[in-house]
Amino acid sequence: MSAGFLLYFKLIGSVLFWGGTWIAGKILAGHLSPYNAGFLRFFFASFFMFFMVKKFTGHYPRITKKQFFPVVILGATGVFLYNILFFTGLETVEAGRASLIIAGTPTVIAISSALLFKEKFTFPKILGFIISLTGVALVIARGNPLDILHQGMTNGDLCILGCVVTWAAYSIAGKKTVDIVSPVEAVAWSCFIGTVMLLPFAISHDLFSQAASAGLIDWASLLYLAIMGTGLAFSWYYEALQVIGASKTGIFINLVPVTAVVLGYFCFGELMGPTVIAGGALVIGGVWITNRN
Template structure:
């Protein structure tokens, strides 16, 4: 049992490292090709692998009932189509570590909206955590001077990454009802596939064929990392861990993602770690912890 738990925790940490690395790989890829091309390559590869994993698990491709098609399409539209657009567009202009820290406030947004629309408890401690996290985000965005936000100090890249927060919040809340009726792996596989279908016409219009010709070996490496390792494999490990230790305990590990992103960005892309980034990041993660305490 101890060996099984240790193995589970190792897989969880590896998953968080891979997810932290998506910000660096996405930053590299976003400098070479259009955001829609990058998104199609990532989720096209991930969809093939996820559907293959479903087939291996059940002996056939998973099927959707008629009333499940629209909810799964909503997940594809929010968690794949919209998120990918904001993710790769934002990473064209802002550092990977900075982007990851902004997205780290997503659990706070999910908790706040859950309290508003689903009646979840949102006591003083959670309110304090939400405020602390949002102040931390403002410090990261404004490079240590939140007053600058009032003077138009938010860049387009920052707005794009805030779009990631909005789209992933919608995806998570939408996934609550879907995953009551579908296994998580099936939900992720079909939402990834439907999202890829939505991305494809935009990618073709934006020059997918031309982008494919000029992809460098390092770009293809980023595609394989994003599609296979960080999406298909990391999701599989994460849901496997949920089956062993539960969603709440596994979810706590997600707080490690921005830390891995900042460290990886520093080591591989020479992105500086300013004092405002460190202070704001600590405030964000502390706020997330307070907001999601049992």
């Protein structure tokens, strides 16, 4: 097996693993509180990332005073807040539908970067943002965006939209953080810190009793999220990022919601109507337009 083939195999594997996180998250959302599900996921992921840092950098995770505050921001946004909103939203929102809403995140990141970091604010970015936003509105409203104005959104939809905001914040903060911390160490430290932040909330939500009563499927889902969806997926993605660059690897991210929709259909029988599929196509198309350069 050639090195190039293996690299793309890992990249596709990371996309499939990320698509599967929506299925595992949906399973856990019905059995564990969002705080407990998030804590247990990143508790195990932290152990895995500890050794992955050693593999990628040649040393175990370390940090300086200068690096501490930036990685705290990463842990607070990308792990603590994101996972509370992720598991809360999946209590009521279908896995495939939620993944299509989240798919608009890269466009939000691109527009935010243009505003905050004075990156070139081009017409394709504006067009892509409008198209993605239209697609998200179609998915949320199931075909009639005007219903949002009259009926509002459900708490589940608001939580999934919150995931878009927190992940965008995590990514924007990460753009500066990776200047002073290696990418894999930034992921590891965000896991460590986010886990610590989640701990007191998990304990107050019956962590030990819920963990003791969790079934085999729940534990399998947690380990999947920790090892496959966090440790391996991020590590493989960063490995590809270093070799073939951000533009080529970024294209594959558009396959994550597609994978989640297909898995949602086969695992839960979630049916995606034509308007939801059309909305998802608009979201992914808008992302491509925004990031095509």
